Amino acid sequence: MAVGSWQKEQEELHKKQPARFIEEQPFATVVGRLKEDQARFGTQGVGYIGKHIVGTGEDAHTTTKVLLDLLRPHIILISGKRGTGKSYLGGIITEELALLPNEFRQNVAVVMVDTMGIFWSMKRPNDQQSELLKTWNLEPRGFDNVKVFVPFEQQEEFIRAGIPIDEGISILPYEFSAEEWSLAFNLKRTDHIAISLEKNINELIRDGKKFTIDDIIAKIRDDAGTSKEVKNALDNMLTVAAQWGVFGERGINIDDLVVPGQISIVDVSRLRATEAWSVRNFLVAILTRKIYQYRVFARKEEEVAKIEGIKTTGKKYPIVWLIIDEAHNFCPSDYETVSSSPILTVAKQGREPGVSMIVITQMPNKIHQDILSQTDLVISHRLTSKADIEALHAVMQTYLFEDMWKYINQLPRWPGAAIILDDGTAAVI
Ligand SMILES: Nc1ncnc2c1ncn2[C@@H]1O[C@H](COP(=O)(O)OP(=O)(O)OP(=O)(O)O)[C@@H](O)[C@H]1O
């Protein structure tokens, strides 16, 4: 994995940090950390994600700490059956990023796509589990650097439900290609409807105007080459899309979401069921693309500043951790969605400019193969389907399938129990 300039900066910072765990936990294991980093940084720049489990069944008990490397970019897969603790772990990693020593935290931004409407609660202390937290020597705490973003037309609804939101976001129709519009409507590209839609959107894009959905509808209405039936079908589809409540004039300002030390929760849980996934895919597509572009730009700035010795403007471009829950819906294995391509780009090329991604899924078998093949760390809770364990095995071929099956099946039935497959060390934890 390439080491970017920002990583060097992080390393310098870390040399100055007091070790958070080193004295208190000499036997901790750091997962996801390269051997050379292990020697240099020990247990600095890590998140405390759990403890080792020793023994099986009734005899199972926890021992030493398991820490996750937060120094370098990672593509992490969290899998497991319903209710096994995947989202909870996503929340833990986010919190650990927020708890890093200040200088390091100021160089990290977290953007979390929340399809279940659960992560806004990070703003408040977890009092419900305070007894459990005590047994782990932890205290419930709320985070003041959490911001909740929701589709702009739903702001009222969230407020009525008592959810503390910070800002509304919207998407701009002209930020998507003609092909992406076809994907969003689930159209076969050879279909008459798709052909007309793409042709007209391409013409609008070529004109260079910032068009609205009404502009697309008007353009198609005026198109002599489109039949009346196709016009009506497209009119219907686009009118419904306009009512999704996410298209607006402001779009997504990435500087609001990617902020040093901030956890941005994009809550897409309350969309009307019929079109919810089309809207979520649109939102995630643009969000992921913007995060990637942001880091590519930041990386170039950093390089230029380094080569020419130019003083930077002082603007901080934090590295980004993008966390996507229910990820098999955003980048599935058996069909393409609008968000497939941006997510795959981050999976394949994101680490170099400094984008980490955590994909969370119940069904590793249903997530795009290219994401799986890019993961360097798999954290899997209990899984019972052979196809899902096979999907994990395909990623981590250094492990025997039988071993993987055995480990996953021997996991105690506690929420949160998981195995960790670390591509770097080829160890099972
Ligand atoms: N490590 C843990 N320690 C204590 N409680 C946990 C832990 N992990 C999960 N839980 C509890 O177990 C329940 C299920 O967790 P969670 O919602 O994270 O599961 P999930 O795998 O994301 O489920 P789903 O597939 O339905 O999204 C929650 O009530 C959560 O508080």
Ligand SMILES: [Mg+2]
């Ligand atoms: Mg979940």
